[in-house]
Amino acid sequence: MRITKKLIVVGTGIVVLVGGGGAAAFAATAAAAPKVTAEKAMEIAHKQVPGAWVSELDHDRRGTRPDVWEIELTKGSVRYGVDVDAVTGKITDHGTKRADDDGDQDDD
Known part of the structure; x- marks a missing residue:
């Protein structure tokens, strides 16, 4: 027993x-929650592309690299992709492409 x-x-x-x-x-x-909120990330992206509207917003956890907010904005017939560091709020990447373009290639 x-x-x-x-x-x-x-x-x-x-x-x-x-x-x-x-x-x-x-x-x-x-x-590990992002220090920069979604709202703040959108404000930062709008400063980069004034007059655009946010068509997509994603939080991307990148493991060993810094997490980012991936924001897609549309202004007229152009789509803008802006990546905002989720900790510092700095823009880490940005590019443009035509809104009617179905390809995933940026024109930078």
């Missing part, structure tokens, strides 16, 4: 360790 009790205690310890690891992983994910 003592053997059974030891197995139960050891099993409970493993569950606690695994559960604690999950909580730590959740906390790390929560801490």
